[in-house]
Amino acid sequence: MAEEVEEVDEIVDHAISQKRNVKDILVEMKDTSELMVDLAYSALFTNSKDIAEEVQELEQKMDDLRYEIETLLLLAARTPEEAADLSGIMHVAVAAENIADSAEEIADVVLRGVGDHPIYKTMLGEAEEQVVRTKVSSRSELVGKTLGEFRVSTKTGCYIRAIRRGTQWIYNPGKDTKIMEGDILIASGSESSVDVLKELSK
């Protein structure tokens, strides 16, 4: 009897932990797909191969997330009702990955060198906001500081949209996010703002 209860507990625990993981992965797929669309259009308007490459990186990550969530979902379904619910989640995951694939298609136009048509620059309009990728060197004064401590937005006028740390991504980093050596910052701002940030990252 005690053993049975333990087994049920284990199943419940397992299900709960899996649900948390499915949620985490789905949140990541959503954030990644949204960032990719944003970066892909930005790459196009500024004809930036750097940013287009980041979109490609993110697409790799989306593929991994898709496999991960599929595995979890296939393990999680225990009843037909659960399976129906989880099939909805699978649909969302597939759609998120398709969004990502399409964003990569846009980045591909830039990487193939057919993204320098004047039409794109005119699409950017008055905003003239640039998106840049810059790597934080070991000598940079940013290393070891949080975004808040250094007041990066105030000092540079840039908005840090994401940080890539090896294969990890931090989306919409907050003022408590610490910058580390080797971090790749994805930031947007005016031409002069992004120049300041680039200089600081050196």
Add this chain to the structure above:
Amino acid sequence: MAEEVEEVDEIVDHAISQKRNVKDILVEMKDTSELMVDLAYSALFTNSKDIAEEVQELEQKMDDLRYEIETLLLLAARTPEEAADLSGIMHVAVAAENIADSAEEIADVVLRGVGDHPIYKTMLGEAEEQVVRTKVSSRSELVGKTLGEFRVSTKTGCYIRAIRRGTQWIYNPGKDTKIMEGDILIASGSESSVDVLKELSK
């Protein structure tokens, strides 16, 4: 001779006006696809069939835009170089439409009634921002006022993300945008903010 010049002028005028149109349509495809992704995830997190339906409406519009831009691009190419450039634009248009299709897939999960899994609500997180659709009635005090005049954001705490006027869409309306009877407002904000806006639209 005079006739020839006129003809050349006409071709040039035509090309210029077409380029403007291609740009306009591409900007609209970009804005629409971005709004659709945003609304699709919002519809999912709040299990809102209203918003999911707006995503479907937008998808219809994207189909039309796709035909329109294809026709223009096919007419515009006059040299192999131009054709190569325009093929890049076609790729972007197709990708934008694929993003839109994927957003509709997410909305479809909501419309099929499999979007009420508790996982989605937890994904919304702390923000608890709602997205609503509300129709401006003839008796509403909003009718005939600009967003700035009525200070809609200040008074309601809502951000008006788009206005649908029949088959027309206005994205990110500004303070000079006038609200008309029958307008469908797509707005986001806290539960109490959106309630205020709904009340004002009546």
